[in-house]
Amino acid sequence: MPADSAGGLECLQCGVALTAPSGGGPTPKFCSSAHRAKYNRDQARRRVQPIEGGAVPAVLGRFDELVTALQETAPQVRQLLVDYDPVRVAAELQRLRSELNATTSDLEAANRKIEGLERALRLSEELNTALRKLSGTDVPDA
Ligand SMILES: [Zn+2]
Known part of the structure; x- marks a missing residue:
């Protein structure tokens, strides 16, 4: 189940970079106990959920896309998405839009941020919906 990411240590939950112990102790996998x-x-x-109609692989595929999208966005935005709060993400998106209007110097960077954020927002909504279906007692057959 763990996708082996050789090399860089990242928190499995939020993807924040972790430092490896120099003494060769157990490698940390999370940034916090939370x-x-x-x-x-x-x-x-x-694990508890049965795999029905390929729903789990589909979710994992979306998750991969989400992770990629998140890597293109600011860390605080990434954290918002990890917490699956579309409302706050939308607010952040709005803030970035205002930022874009205010400054034209880093227009390109802001644009990339917004595109990544919009994509991440869409994906997080899809993922959230899929996860709700998976954790619901009744998984509707499409
Ligand atoms: Zn973390």
Whole structure:
């Protein structure tokens, strides 16, 4: 289940960079105990759910896309998406739009940010919907 990401250590929950212990101890997998707890909770929930109609692979595929999209956005935005709060993400998107209007110097960077954010927002909504279906007691057959 863990996608082996050789090399760089990242928090499995939020993707923040972690430092490896120099003494060769156990490698950290999370930035905080809260993220370890959340990750394990989500993993346990996923494990309990039966795979129906390829729903799980589909979700994982969307998750990959989401992670890619998140990597293109600012860390605080990434954190918003990790917490699956579309309302706050939309607010952040609005803030970035205002920022874009205010400054033209880094127009391109802001544009990229917005595009990545819009994509991430869409994906997080899809993912959230899919996860709700997966964790619901009744998984509707499409
Ligand atoms: Zn984390």
